[in-house]
Amino acid sequence: MNMEEQIMQIILFSGNAKSTAFEAIQAAKDKDIEQANALLEKANEELGSAHKVQTFLIQSEIRGEKVETSLLLIHAQDHLMNAITFKDLAGEFIALYETVNNYTKN
Template identity: 70%
Template sequence: MNLEERIMKIILFSGNAKSHAFEAIQAAKEQNLGLARECMEKSNQELINAHQVQTSLIQSEARGDKAEITLLLIHAQDHLMNAITFKDLANEFVDLYETLKS
């Protein structure tokens, strides 16, 4: 897989993670906490996938195969960082809705 394909995978997985986290908030808001937790698990898995691709890029660079820093690579990193932050906040929202329900 070439560099651009790996970068696009990070963007794809990160976008999926953020979407699942948003779905979790919506489900919790509708008092469907089981679905909310399921969506959060999907979000976590997508972030694991993105992180694995990111790690492979880091390992390649550590072996001396340096990736060219492009706007697309920066964009992918931005997507990943935002998805992680959004997932963390979504988890707090789900927890809050769960607390309010009990």
């Protein structure tokens, strides 16, 4: 797989993770905490896939293989970092919705 394909995989997996984390927030908002947590786990899996590709590129550079810095690579890294942040915040939203839902039941 060439460099551009690897970079596009990072973008794809990161985008999937962010979208799934957003779905998790919506599920929590709809009071389906079990589904929200399942979706958050799926987002984690997507981030794991993106991270594997990123790690491969980092290890390639460590081995002395030139990894060309490009706008596309920077864009992929930006997607990954934002997806990680969004997933972490989604976890906080889910916990908040769960607390609010339990509080309003009483």
